[in-house]
Amino acid sequence: MSNRRTVAVVGATGRLGEHVVRVLAERGHEVVAISRSAGVDIVTGEGLDQALTGVDVVIDTSGTPSADETVATEFFTAAAANLHAAGARAGVELIVSVSILGIDASTGGYYRAKVAHEKALTAGPVPVRILRAAQFHEFVEPLVSWGRQGDTVRVPLMRTQLVAAAAVAEALVDLAEGPAPEPGTTAAPFPEIAGPREENLAKAAELVYAARGEDVTVVEVSEEGTPDRELLENGAFVAGPATTLAGPTLEEWLAQA
Numbered sequence: 496m497s498n499r500r501t502v503a504v505v506g507a508t509g510r511l512g513e514h515v516v517r518v519l520a521e522r523g524h525e526v527v528a529i530s531r532s533a534g535v536d537i538v539t540g541e542g543l544d545q546a547l548t549g550v551d552v553v554i555d556t557s558g559t560p561s562a563d564e565t566v567a568t569e570f571f572t573a574a575a576a577n578l579h580a581a582g583a584r585a586g587v588e589l590i591v592s593v594s595i596l597g598i599d600a601s602t603g604g605y606y607r608a609k610v611a612h613e614k615a616l617t618a619g620p621v622p623v624r625i626l627r628a629a630q631f632h633e634f635v636e637p638l639v640s641w642g643r644q645g646d647t648v649r650v651p652l653m654r655t656q657l658v659a660a661a662a663v664a665e666a667l668v669d670l671a672e673g674p675a676p677e678p679g680t681t682a683a684p685f686p687e688i689a690g691p692r693e694e695n696l697a698k699a700a701e702l703v704y705a706a707r708g709e710d711v712t713v714v715e716v717s718e719e720g721t722p723d724r725e726l727l728e729n730g731a732f733v734a735g736p737a738t739t740l741a742g743p744t745l746e747e748w749l750a751q752a
Contacts, residue, residue, distance in 0.1 A: 501527060501550050502552045503528075504527070505529045506555070508528070509530075511556040511593065511663060512530075512556040515556055519671075540581065543581040544584060544585065547585040548585055552589045552590075553589070554590075555574070555591065562604055563605075564605065567605050568608040571609065575619065576619070578590060578619075579619030582621040588675050590619075591626070592624075593667060594625050594626065595630075596628060596689060596732055597732040600723075601722075601723050602723060622677065623676070623681045624670040624673070625685045626663070626666055626685065626688060627686070628663045628688050629689035630658075630732065631660045632658065635699050636700075636703050636707075646711050647712050648711050649716050650700050653696035653728065654696075654732065654733055655694050655695075655733065656690045658688060658689050658690040658741060659690070662690075662741035662742070666686070666688045686739070687734070687735070687737065688741055690742070696715075702746060
C-alpha cells in the first residue's frame with residue numbers, strides 16, 4: 496500500500512505499540528494513538544467512537560497483565576466486540592491484531608484467553624488480519640520475575656523462539672498495508688513470526704540478568720499443574736516450517752539495548 500492511511504494503534508504506549516507507532520510514522524502514515532491515558536477504554540468502549548472517526552485501519556496491540564483465564568478472556572472478548580462495533584460505525588476497513596504462536600492446543604490460562612480473542616476477532620463484521628508471534632525479547636524479564644526470591648530466580652522449563660518487538664511491529668504494519676480479506680473469511684492458519692533460533696527460557700533469563708549486571712542464580716523447574724506445561728516444555732511455541740524468522744537474536748538485541 497503506497498497511499499498514506501490513518502491508522503489507529505490500540506495500546507500505543509505499550510512495548511509493542513510504541514514500535515508500531517514508530518514504524519507507521521516512518522512509512523508516512525497518520526497515527527491515532529489509542530490508550531487509557533489518551534482517554535479511550537476499549538473494554539468499556541468509552542471514547543472509542545470518537546477515536547476511530549476517520550480511521551482507515553486499526554492495529555490492536557492491547558494486552559492485560561492478568562494471567563487468569565477468566566479475567567483475560569473477558570478483557571479480550573470485550574475489546575474485540577467494541578473494536579468491531581465502533582469500527583463498523585466508523586467505516587474502518589481492516590483490523591490487524593497480534594496473537595501468540597502455537598496456542599491452538601492450549602487448555603487454560605492466558606494462552607486459552609488468546610484463542611478466545613482470535614475467535615471473537617474473526618467473528619466480527621470488520622475484516623481482520625491476525626499475526627501470531629513468539630514471545631518477545633522484552634518479555635523475558637517480566638515473564639520470569641514472578642519466580643525471583645532474592646538472588647535466586649525459578650524459571651519454568653520452556654522452549655521458545657524469542658523475537659524482538661520491533662520485528663513484530665514491522666510485520667503488523669505490513670499486514671495493515673496489505674489488502675483486507677472479505678469479512679468472515681479470516682481463519683487459521685494465521686501468518687507467524689518468530690526469532691532466528693530456538694531459545695531455552697532459563698538460558699535466556701541468565702543472559703538478560705547478566706546484561707543487567709545482576710548476579711543471580713537461575714533454577715529451571717518443571718511444575719505440575721501449570722496450564723499448558725507440556726506445550727511449554729515440548730516446543731509448541733517454537734517456529735514451524737511456515738513461520739517467518741526475524742532477527743536480531745537475544746544476544747544481539749541485548750547488545751543493542
